[in-house]
Amino acid sequence: MKLIHPSYFPNILTFSYILHHPICWEVNDNYQKQTFRNRTYISNDRGKHILSIPIIHVGRFNGRQKYKDVFIDNTYPWQRQHWRTLETAYRASPFFEFYEDDIKHLYDQPHERLLDFNLKTIETIFECLQRDMPNTKSTEFEITPKTKEDYRFLISAKLKPNLNIDGYTQVFSDRHGFLPNLSILDLLFNLGPNTVDYLNHEFLTLNNA
DSSP: OOEEEEOOOOBBBHHHHHHHSSSEEEEEEEESSTTSSSEEEEETEEEEEEOOOOOOOOGGGGGBBBBBOBBBTTTHHHHHHHHHHHHHTTTTTTTTTHHHHHHHHGGGSSOBBHHHHHHHHHHHHHHHHTTOOEEEEOOOOOOSSSSEEEEGGGGGOOOOOOOOOOOOOEEEEEEEEOOOOOOHHHHHHHGGGHHHTTTTTTTGGGGGG
16 A cells, blocks of 8 residues: 555646555645645646645744645635636647536635645546545554555655656647646546546656655
């Protein structure tokens, strides 16, 4: 069983593990910056583009904050902005209209906690792919897991692994070429039901991490 952090619409590498392996969600760790906990990358007319969820920071004098206790800052209209950006970026993709209603509902109502929202985005993708989402969660934080494979490194936005990801047709590939390992949304909107077959590939081994 692999121990993985829930992230905001996980990238292709991370989702390949989530879909094809027994997973335990890490829900007892501390929140850290510079991770995919509150960000994901898509492709738009300008190239690789970040979508970042604003969070409420507790301040350094209050100590470390648990990931599960992080609140989203809904004073900023980030949901409207993210959805408009997704619409603009993927309206011309082959499967955007097919999955549009499933994804849009995530942006139609406020969400309080980042961890809960991230799990909801993952659950929505599983529903789109007609698969059952893993629901096992960690019960305590372990620096070195005793009974699970530690894949928590995948949450780091600074990770630059050597990936073996085959290209597929993206909306703006004629302008920017192929952009690998974007959000699972990029794969879903461009490949639709073929997403599952695409994710059967092994994109990374621990030797490359």
